[in-house]
Amino acid sequence: MSKHEIYAKRSLGQHFLLDTNLTDKIARIANVKGSTVIEIGPGPGGLTRSLLMNGAKKVIAIEKDPRCLAALLELQSFYSESLIIVEADAMNIDLSQISSKPFNIVANLPYNISTPLLIGWLQKIKSISQMTLTFQKEVADRLVASPSTKAYGRLSVITQWLCNVNIQFNIDSLAFVPPPKVVSSVVTLLPRNKPSAPADWLKLEKVTYAAFNQRRKMLRSSLKKFNLDLPSLGINPTLRAENLTIEQFCQLARSIRD
């Protein structure tokens, strides 16, 4: 990295992971062997190198910062067949346009874009074989949260509806250059064969938005506009959003009109 004189830019959320023990560990739990991997934000390519060394058939690396390209091109000289470098903003790219399916997504993402990107990928879950993503621990806790906990919210419901989600391990902030302010967690998301309960995505978004937007209110008030007969659905109207299971949210989604 110093050879290529890449100084971390805060605006791009740059915190580089250069410890090969950690990048190898991520590559192993990402099950990259023989798969097509899309890596978002490779930076100078520490994790990219581990993905290739651990047997990825192909790595498509999408990086926005042109300063990182020299380091990535050097790596490519060793992996000319398997490493494809795309200079682009991951927020504006349709992954199915640049890769055959299914693909395996791996990313140590800038924190400001990690959640919107994840939501976009969940909408295309059928194209994805696995996601292995590094988040700030607080976001990781929300992804895996169970009902009736503080961290349980829309992100927990939508993510677990579609995927088996696990926090694999935490990474101390000092492992990054420069260190971020918070602890990070590596999370694996394995798409389910089918969603955990039937529901339409947009309707599920609508009910979870309404319920969690007023998460301290009872459901009879936060869901009022849907005119649902909650008791007939077996749902106590005095409960709050955080008390409902994912199955119950799906049941609500199936009961609302367009």
Ligand code: SAH
């Ligand atoms: N994965 C590398 C770098 C992590 S830092 C490592 O683990 O060391 C995050 C990286 O994401 C940076 O290289 C940054 O330039 C890149 N990045 C930030 N926003 C991006 C975007 N919108 N699209 C693609 N890459 C982005």
